[in-house]
Amino acid sequence: MDTKDISIIKRDGKTEEFSPEKIKKAITKAFMAGGLLNEERLIDGITKRVVKSIEKKLISVEEIQDIVERELMGSNPYIAKKYIIYREWRTVERDKRTSMKRIMDGIVKIEKNDVNLSNANMSSHTPAGQMMTFASEVTKDYACKYLLGVKYSRAHRNGDIHIHDLDYYPTKTTTCVQYDLDDIFERGFHTKNGSIRTPQSIQSYATLATIVFQTNQNEQHGGQSIPAFDFFMAPGVRKTFVKHVATEIEFAVRLNGGKPVDVKKLRKALSPVITSIELCKKAKSAAIKAAQKEGASLSEKEFEAVLAQALENTRIDTHQAMEGLIHNLNTMHSRGGNQVVFSSINYGTDSSPEGRMVIKELLLATSEGLGTGEVPVFPIQIFKVKDGVSYSDSDYEKAINDFEGAMSGKIKFEAPNFDLLLLSCKTTSTSLFPNFLFLDTPFNKHEKWDINDPKRYRYELATMGCRTRVFENMHGEKTSFGRGNLSFTSINMPRLAIESMREAEENCPNADKHALRREAKFLFMRKVRDMSELVAEQLYERYCYQRTARACQFPFMMSNDVWKGGMALSPTDEVGDVINSGTLGIGFIGGHNAMVALFGEGHAHNKEAWDTLYEAIQTMNEVVLSYKRKYNLNFSVLATPAEGLAGRFTRMDRKKYGIIEGVTDREYYVNSFHVDVREPVSIVEKIKLEAPFHAITGGGHITYVELDGEAKKNVRSILKIVKTMKDENIGYGSINHPVDTCKDCGFRGVIYDTCPCCKSENISRMRRITGYLTGSLETWNSSKQAEERDRVKHK
Structure with a gap:
């Protein structure tokens, strides 16, 4: 083969013209290292045999060196050994100068570089974070060299x-993965150290949800999502209500001087007849009779008082359960580097009293924030917008015409969860969550969805908070x-x-x-x-x-x-x-x-x-x-x-x-x-420009708009944006605005240089990075920090 037709693949993946002279120089150095000088004819012969052995037009440096070793071994094993030692020495010296060495040094020195800041939700400077970053860089190198096909490795590297x-x-x-918590909770589940039975209260439902999140996170590299959080938590609310009804009945009986009542038996008797936290007249009568059979006699008036107190206790428990969920998902580290679970929850379409209570208390707990009012980073929350359930055009018109009345609960809406959509908009204005998923967008619809189906949530699209969409399926149900x-x-x-x-x-x-x-x-x-x-x-x-x-x-x-x-x-x-x-x-x-x-x-x-x-x-x-x-x-x-x-x-x-x-x-x-983040387009223009792309990115998508100033002062505008997204067939959208928190006094709002309340400069600046939030802009890599600086505000 003519040497002009041969190309060399260098170690960095680049190619260059083949040069026999370089082979000759390497062989000459091996002879010199072995103390053999003036062996020009022998060296020329070995070089020619090496060149003759090359049978393909594209060959790597390593392959050529293998041929040289083979030819030297047949000619002079002593020199071959010198060449092998020299080759190994060159490899070590080359590794000292590689990017891997520089990367490792950067991790050791805790440099503020894009390797250490590759994940805005991981602290790479902690010992566990350093170990995770070390492992990450080494395994990437291993995968490229030994697991990937050559052309894929080269394409990635280049x-x-x-x-x-x-x-x-x-x-x-x-x-x-997205969890079917209904199935998991009904069966119970097991971990390495034991099994967990079906939960019996809203606190247990919420706690076990976080345990599922944390446990499964260690078996995947991406996020974890609950597709119908409101539906899945609702049974826990009902069970808690039954518990409180039984406890309050027992208390009322004792207060009236009656005989002691077995609360456990009473709960068991009440459970079949109390199917909701809002009881009709017939259900109330059945509950009173069930209590009487267990030796607890109450008048209708006394029972009404029992129900009212039980309902309030249930609301308090539900609120605390949602607080616990949020706090746990922002503090339970499931990976190295203080990294919490990359968690998402979808909700908004359970119109049962129990599901509505879950949504409302979750939104209120989100607005309250963490310990000193910090905005929760996780879970990523997604509110499902659905015609006839959480939205209607007539409800929208009512709300826009009297927004203050709508927010204060003075207006009756036809869509049972429209008031929760309003509360979601209010929560977004303070906490950047929830995002909004539009179930009536044509490509998000499911032909089996039926409003009368109690398990209709199985036919509702849910998403990972970052944007990943999993719905259509060639191997089973959509x-x-x-x-x-x-x-x-x-x-x-x-x-x-x-x-x-x-x-x-x-x-x-x-x-x-x-x-x-x-x-x-x-x-x-x-x-x-x-x-x-x-x-x-x-x-x-x-x-x-x-x-x-x-x-x-x-x-x-x-x-x-x-x-x-x-x-x-x-x-x-x-x-x-x-x-x-x-x-x-x-x-x-x-x-x-x-x-x-x-x-x-x-x-x-x-x-x-x-x-x-x-x-x-x-x-x-x-x-x-x-x-x-x-x-x-x-x-x-x-x-x-x-x-x-x-x-x-x-x-x-x-x-x-x-x-x-x-x-x-x-x-x-x-x-x-x-659209370019620097492009000064209006909110409506941006939505219209990007919406058609949602239909052709079935693996996932999201559209953001950037607001200026304090969004909490204009919740009405957020509702208008949500409607525009819905009307333009956005699949999944969110609304960005500045959310700054003073770490000293807890003030939350737009903070410029110092806190307007306590004058502190210790400010956390919360922003959305790709679909999720981060604790502070300082944790972002340099490219995303530059992008955030360039983002224009849409009017």
């Missing part, structure tokens, strides 16, 4: 794609229950656009602007398709690896049927087809930046750019459809929630292409299909 959660790749675990995302990988969309434009300029040197853009767009679409196919194959490779995991690697998730189907496995069984209900996400980042590379401006004001970005994502969906058929798996397009990735791609592209105005000139790429 910045063409980003394989998310690469550090967890060797563990074979999945990303996230649902969010008992399944999650398996893995996702993101495409560097700006790079594809940059390279397309450069190729177009080479192909059409004399073309005018319009012809050049047409050629660049054609090349861009082809590259988007090719890269999407590469990612799809990479995701399939990872899926094949994940399915070889043993059930015993995920003892809680599988044996408790948290991931549906896992209970049927024995500990030594491979998870296999059980996980085929999960999703595989082809993500992307930098849609805005890519459009600037092609058209000189983003898609907010350039219709051709908007159409091109939409077409590109549709092209990704065509690949998704093709691979669904090919592998019979749930591929989807994901609007990537980029945190560390937003800066990683940008740094790599700036180094490769230089500074391109509007593309690589900032520290970050704009998330997924989002």
